[in-house]
Amino acid sequence: MRPNMPVLALAALLSLGALGSAAAAEPYREHYPQARIDPARGVDGDIGFSDTLPFWRTEAELERNAKWVGDPHEQWKLNWKFMDLDRVELHPGHLAVDEGEAMAARLGQRSPAFLLCLADGGKDLKGRAAAYPKYDAMLGRIVTVESHIEHCAKTVLNEEIRQGSPANNKLAVYFKSQSAGTPIKVDLGDGKLMESYRRGEKLFYAKTGQLNFACATCHVPGSIMGHKLRGETPTTPFADAAHYPTYRTPVGALESLQERFARCHSQMRTLQLKPGDPAYVDLEVFMTVLSNGYPVSVPSAR
Amino acid sequence: MRSLSPRRAAFGILLLAAAGQAAAQAPAADYAAYPCLSYSLECGKLATRRPQLKQLDGALNGNAEKGKQLAQARNSGNCLACHVMKGGSQPGTRGPDLSHYGNAGRSDAETYSMIHDMRTRNPDTLMPPFGTNAILSDPEIRDIVAFLQASK
DSSP: OOOOHHHHHHHHHHHHHHHOGGGGGSOOOOBOOOOOOOGGGGGGGGTTTTOOHHHHSSHHHHHHTGGGTTOTTTGGGGTTGGGBGGGSTTOHHHHHHHHHHHHHHHHHHHOHHHHHHHTTTSSOOTTGGGGOSEEETTTTEEEOHHHHHHHHIIIIIOOOOOTTSHHHHHHHHHHHHTTTTSBOOOOTTOHHHHHHHHHHHHHHHBOBTTTTBOTHHHHSTTTTTTSOBTTBOOOOSTTGGGGOSEEETTTTEEEOHHHHHHHHHHHTTOOOOOTTOHHHHHHHHHHHHTTTTSBOOOSBBO | OOOOOHHHHHHHHHHHHHHHTOOOOOOOOOOTTSOOSOSSSGGGGOOOOOOOOOOOOSOOOOOHHHHHHHHHOTTTTOGGGTOOOTTOSSOOSSSOOOTTGGGSOOOHHHHHHHHHOGGGTOTTOSSOOTTTTTSSOHHHHHHHHHHHHHOO
């Protein structure tokens, strides 16, 4: 859908107001027309967006629509959600969870303070992942599950378990599995998170790279979403954050959400950023708010 | 060993199918000459190259056979990502069908300009600015125009 004239005029007025005096220094940048997403609606925001949520929201709906699996025209409407949890027999993601659990136990034996750090001083990890990303006032930054693991390893064990490394992904998928089924609840009342959400939203529409694509070029209604892009069909961005890190069957390895951003960037012929880059953190906050209310769904495979 | 319900079996098969289409990773190229999302790197401050209306200079002199290959190759035009084209497999469906473009009676000049930079017609186009962003060279765009005009 293309915005109509009054909307465009209004947008022009608003942006004039927002530009202020620093405008001259800003480089010319193009943006994909913004879709309307209300962060307060969480995953329900997909209604009026891709409108596919009713097909994949619940186990019963996925079961009812199982006939679409493998159908090149219909399958995208399931948002790949039939690949989550134990919906797939002998799910390799389960093995990754087991490995992550064993690794956490080993590190915990070396220093119980590591597990305490992971659990923010609590007694276990149950349900904790559902509240990530969150703002850490002591560190003065937004923390994701992956950066939290990196931080605890460094401060407690004096060990590098970098975001994006196989070890970090294994620990992260175990950490998140301890919240499987718990609805995601990113705290929108936290001003720092809302600022990050707004920055992430802006990045989502920013055109980058040699192809001049934005994330929105492929992941909003009216774009390529739902259309064939050679062998693939881009789906809705709602509830994606819920099933990460995911086990990538084609390469036989776990992939974090931010590594997936980098992979889309490579397709976009845009410079890839490293996991933990502040821009990727903002994108992760944006995308996780789009998963609010949807259960953490690891392990998963894609 | 858990039992295999029919539904799970179907999903299992799909998992295997997904493994088969392991997408070839694009070669690690240096895209830092174009805007990126970084808050600190230089590319984060680069401007988008502005829409550029480029006229076809002189006669077309394109090679349709070469144009066909350029339009299909993923590391070149990859027009097939969005368009149905003559002789291409796994076409995209978002852009208009170009498999009979030669019957539309559009001029070489107009076609050239659109491929060079579609933003001059539609600022919100999804189509990459192939000429402006140096995805395709002038002779390559000529070859693709020849291919499109020969698609009947």
